[in-house]
Amino acid sequence: MKLLVTPAPHIRDKETTQSIMLDVVIALLPALVASVVIFGIRALIVTAVCVIAAVLSEFLFEKGVKRPNTIQDLSAVVTGILLAFCLPVDIPLWIAALGSVIAIVVVKQLFGGIGQNFANPAATARVILLICSFGGAMTSWTIDGVSVATPLADGVIPPSVTTLFLGRHGGCLGETCAAALLIGGIYLLIRKVISWHIPVAYLGTVAVVSLAAGQDLALQLLGGGLLLGAFFMATDYTTSPMTNEGKLVYGVGCGLLTMMIRLWGATPEGVSYAILLMNILTPHIDKLTMHKALGGDVK
Amino acid sequence: MGMGIHGVRLDGHKNTVNCTPVEMPIPEKVCLPLALLGANTSTILVKKGDEVAVGQPIADQGKGIGVPVYASVSGTVAGIETLRLTNGSMVDAVVIATDGKQTVWEGVKAPSVTDRQSFLEAVRQSGLVGLGGAGFPTWVKLNAEVDRLIINGSECEPFCTADYAALRDFIGDVSEGIELVKKYIGIEKAIIGLKHPPKGAEEAFKAIEGAEVQHLREYYPIGAEKMLIKETTGRVVPGGKLPKDVGCIVINVNTLAYLARFIRTGMPLVMRTVTVDGSAVNTPCLVTAPIGTAVSDIFAAAGGFKEEPTKVLAGGPMMGVALESLDFPLLWQNGSFLALNAKDAKLPEPGACIRCGRCVDACPMNLMAFQITKAYRARDLETLKTIRADLCIECGCCAYVCPAKRDMVTSNKLAKRFMADEAKKEANK
Structure with missing residues (x-):
């Protein structure tokens, strides 16, 4: 009888990279449904274009460089949805597709693929689109074809808290419905896909700074891309710290940078920039918050 | 005690807790290897054709920390x-038909124990090694000046029930063992760590002077030596040191x-009870078998296979x-044999690390497990x-939780080596 010899452990938890990414996709569905209700069927088209472009570019790039195919891990699907959620509903579809290609090829694959990128692909692609010449197309918000401003812009009368919760206001297509994003975020917490550290530190810091600066708390928390960023983008495993202590530091950093940009910056919103900057600091935070081994202080 | 719960929660699969051990028929032959820990200094005392009886020494204790080996059959x-041991080392083994x-x-008789020295000598002569799995000579472990005796009744590996069976069927022997060690080694306090003890065990232990029972938390690897010490005393074994260094x-x-049985009767460990379980066996059960019995004979005595095992x-x-x-x-330290079918035997394909941090959260030693692989690959000393x-205890928690199914334990072992x-x-420079 021939026996298989493998190293221990001989049992493994059932969670896989794919099951984790599937959970993220599920958590994003309420916001997707909300975006279709708020912005119309074009929200779904933009999302589909982003997802298809992301998956296709991952598939083709990996084939081109003869890397093992990883599209079945669903991480490219997550990137596609997240990028779409950061775009206005009227974005030309080719720009949306280009964003996905940048996210997957430039930000993710050129750095080695899943787990190797130093910055969040969706957030980085959004920032690249913003600072390229597509700035106008990236920040013109409409609902039912009528042009509206993001509630965070100067001089705009802030919508009611109910409107902020339900999301019928200007903004990127996946970021406006706070209720849907909270449902998704809580789902991720319950499924233990994310821990509370980053969202709580991030949202808490924004809340504290808002109050200290005399800002409208509900508007700051719910009016921009904060919930999408705090639950879905800042919590990206690859680009956030490994330890819980590090996650707290990182969350506070995201919150401070977001508020600095919102209060003093040239743009009304700062979530993607803040996350991107903290992504770059992640290796340093990891180093500073490294765990001390049990009994490791005696040589 | 201490900082948060590291480690993992596992399904117990303790399918055999209610089983009465099956005493298997004496097999046709047994194979008794020397030098469990790979340091073979024993001299074999018998030669081909010699008649041997149960409890007769067949190899001396050798040098260093060695212990004698006894015939488990006549x-x-x-x-x-x-024989190639599972760690790869080749050792001599006496095969007895x-x-x-x-x-x-006829030489089996209770040793005369009067003080610490004679007790330690008796324990050495008993050939006893740690039966929890490590197989470290017991007399070496006991040869220490400490103030706490910690009794490990956690049996935190899934499926395993041999320790549970000892608590259920031989609680008197276990208690006697505790009293002997307390008395002769001079330890004032004994802490007995238990998870789901059988009825009566707790009461029996409470009757021992200076002993207390502690219910252990429900996580793996609570039974790992360093975890158990921390859990029961709050003490942390410094890296590179032994439990005795923290008393x-x-x-x-x-x-x-x-140990208690040997001191009472002089009969060394010749039979032990093991759990036989896994998806490929017909009937999960407990089997009592002579040391050295082939694993195939044990599975046969347990009722055989439901399907051909892929991994044992x-x-x-x-x-x-x-x-x-x-x-x-x-072997003496084996508490269980599990036969797995093809489905359970197959390990998932590993993928790229996604830096999720689950290994960091799970490591009971508080190590940054993902970094070990990376540093080892670069041979970054x-x-x-x-x-x-070097402090990795190879418990497997990191690899267990890894969603990318990376074989971190192997790279940790390689890094340690x-x-x-x-x-x-x-040192040789």
């Missing part, structure tokens, strides 16, 4: 063979039971080793030293 020495009579050797001896319940483990699924052949003998890769080799090179 019969004729069929030869001396070379049994006569089925189980005649007891503790940790000993398994089965080891104590056999000695030990539990977290730290057990996969055997390359069913001819391998039952400095980083390995900084992150204390690399560090040890480099340290040796450094």
Whole structure:
């Protein structure tokens, strides 16, 4: 009888990279449904274009460089949805597709693929689109074809808290419905896909700074891309710290940078920039918050 | 006690807790290897054709920390063979063709124990090694000045129930073992760590002077020596040190039971009870077998296979080793044999690390597990030293939780060996 010899452990938890990414996709569905209700069927088209472009570019790039195919891990699907959620509903579809290609090829694959990128692909692609010449197309918000401003812009009368919760206001297509994003975020917490550290530190810091600066708390928390960023983008495993202590530091950093940009910056919103900057600091935070081994202080 | 719950929660699969051990028929032959820990200094005392009886020494204790080896059956020495242990080392093994009579050797008699020295000598002569899985000579462990005796009744590996059976069927022996060690080694306090003890165990332990029962938290690897010490005393064993350096001896319940029996009767450990379970067996059960019995004979006595096993483990699924052949003998420290079908035997394909941090959260030693792999690949000795890769206890929690299914334990083991080799090179300079 021939026996298989493998190293221990001989049992493994059932969670896989794919099951984790599937959970993220599920958590994003309420916001997707909300975006279709708020912005119309074009929200779904933009999302589909982003997802298809992301998956296709991952598939083709990996084939081109003869890397093992990883599209079945669903991480490219997550990137596609997240990028779409950061775009206005009227974005030309080719720009949306280009964003996905940048996210997957430039930000993710050129750095080695899943787990190797130093910055969040969706957030980085959004920032690249913003600072390229597509700035106008990236920040013109409409609902039912009528042009509206993001509630965070100067001089705009802030919508009611109910409107902020339900999301019928200007903004990127996946970021406006706070209720849907909270449902998704809580789902991720319950499924233990994310821990509370980053969202709580991030949202808490924004809340504290808002109050200290005399800002409208509900508007700051719910009016921009904060919930999408705090639950879905800042919590990206690859680009956030490994330890819980590090996650707290990182969350506070995201919150401070977001508020600095919102209060003093040239743009009304700062979530993607803040996350991107903290992504770059992640290796340093990891180093500073490294765990001390049990009994490791005696040589 | 201490900082948060590291480690993992596992399904117990304790399918055999209500089983009465099946005493198997004496097998046709047994194979008794020398030098469990790979340092073979014993001299074999018998030669091919010699008649041996149960409890008769067949190899002396050798040098260093060695212990003697005893015949577990009566019969004729069929030869001396070379056996490859699961750690890869090759050792001599005495093969005995049994006569089925189980005649007891006339030299078996209770040792005379009057003080610490004679007690330690008796424990050495008993040949006893840690029955919880590590197989470290018990007399070496007991030869220490400590103030805490910690009794390990956690049995935290899934499926394994041999320790539970000892607590259920031989609680008197376990208690006697505790009293003997307390008395002769001079330890004022004993802490008995239990998870789901059988009825009556707690009461029996409470009757021992200076002993207290502590219910252990429900996580793996609570039974790992360093975890158990921290859980029961709050003490942390410094890296590179032993439990005795923080005033503790940790000993398994089965080891104590056999110790008490030896002191009482002089009969060394010749039979033990093992859990037989896994998806490929017909009937999960407990089997009592002579040491050295081939694993195939044990499975046969347990009711055979439901389907052909693809993988057979000695030990539990977290730290057990996969055997390359069913001819391998039952060793003193084996508490279970698990036969897995093709579905359970197959490990998932590893993917890229996604930096999720689950391994960091799960590591009971608080190590940054993902970094060990990376540093080892680069043969980065400095980083390995900084992150204390040498302290990995190989419990398997990191690999268990890894969603990318990475084989972190193997790279940790390789990293530890690399560090040890480099340290040796450094010392030889």
